[in-house]
Amino acid sequence: MRFTTGSLLTLTFAALLTACAPRAVQPPVGNGLRAAFSDAGVVWAEGGRACVARAPSFVRACPAVGRVVDVNWHAAQAWAASPDLGLVATLDGAPQTLAVGAVVALSAQSIYREDGSALTYAGAAAAGVPGRPSLAVTGGDGLDYVLLGGQLVRVGDGRVLDPLAGPFLALTPSGVRVTPSPAVDTAFGSYWLRNSRLERVDAAGKVLASVPHAAGQVGLVGSLVVTVSSGGQVRAFGTDLTEVPLNY
Numbered sequence: 001m002r003f004t005t006g007s008l009l010t011l012t013f014a015a016l017l018t019a020c021a022p023r024a025v026q027p028p029v030g031n032g033l034r035a036a037f038s039d040a041g042v043v044w045a046e047g048g049r050a051c052v053a054r055a056p057s058f059v060r061a062c063p064a065v066g067r068v069v070d071v072n073w074h075a076a077q078a079w080a081a082s083p084d085l086g087l088v089a090t091l092d093g094a095p096q097t098l099a100v101g102a103v104v105a106l107s108a109q110s111i112y113r114e115d116g117s118a119l120t121y122a123g124a125a126a127a128g129v130p131g132r133p134s135l136a137v138t139g140g141d142g143l144d145y146v147l148l149g150g151q152l153v154r155v156g157d158g159r160v161l162d163p164l165a166g167p168f169l170a171l172t173p174s175g176v177r178v179t180p181s182p183a184v185d186t187a188f189g190s191y192w193l194r195n196s197r198l199e200r201v202d203a204a205g206k207v208l209a210s211v212p213h214a215a216g217q218v219g220l221v222g223s224l225v226v227t228v229s230s231g232g233q234v235r236a237f238g239t240d241l242t243e244v245p246l247n248y
Contacts, residue, residue, distance in 0.1 A: 034070060035217035036108075037073075037184070039076075041055045041221055041226075045068045050065060052091045054092070055224070058226075058246050060234065065085075065091065068080045068082055069103070070106045074108055077090050077093055078092060081105070081106050083102050083103050088121075101113050105135060107137055108138035109144055110127075112129070114132045116131045116133065130158075132148075133153075134148070137176055139171055140172050145176050147165055147166055150163075151165055152166075168180065182194075182217050184219050186225075189239075193213060193215065193216055193227065196214070196215070197211065209240060211237070214229040214230065214233075215230070217229075225239065
């Protein structure tokens with residue numbers, strides 16, 4: 001099957017392969033786990049495979065969409081990027097694909113290619129960056145930011161905000177901030193995955209609560225603090241870190 005670059009195609013995954021703004025998006029940890037969170041749920045990629053678990057059930061779906069290098073949410077749809085196929089595709093709901101070429105990173109607004117050029121999810125040209133971004137996010141201010149050559153860059157004006165950025169980005173109301181471990185900022189404090197624990201931390205850095213937890217990614221899904229760890233284990237917690245049972 002051939003794809004016309006820039007065209008939006010509606011297809012089933014079988015025919016394709018012969019067989020809300022996010023709350024956080026993080027680069028790979030461990031063996032390559034990457035994740036994005038939104039009110040709709042959590043989407044992640046690990047080892048080239050993408051999965052989505054939608055709230056409130058968090059039942060996992062992992063359709064075959066080729067080797068996946070990044071995932072994100074756009075308009076409440078979970079999208080996956082497959083450079084081998086040169087496209088991005090939705091993982092559930094209304095099936096959509098967009099031929100984009102050598103895609104390397106996804107934000108909630110734009111699709112970034114290895115040369116730094118970018119497209120919207122409708123296939124229109126978007127602001128890009130001068131080089132291959134390793135991570136792209138849409139901040140709490142609605143602007144896009146990328147990690148580019150070890151620097152945090154704001155896409156709209158190309159301003160370098162942190163020359164020694166990374167390895168993780170957490171969304172803030174005013175944009176993003178660089179963190180040494182996976183984290184998410186909320187009105188109830190910041191939540192960190194570090195030192196084999198999930199921690200709730202106040203503005204002064206005091207740990208208010210913590211629970212044992214494997215390495216992974218953390219984000220906010222509605223009012224729940226949600227994590228995903230290697231192998232696709234999804235867990236949900238209240239803001240006080242009381243675990244919410246998931247029946248999946």
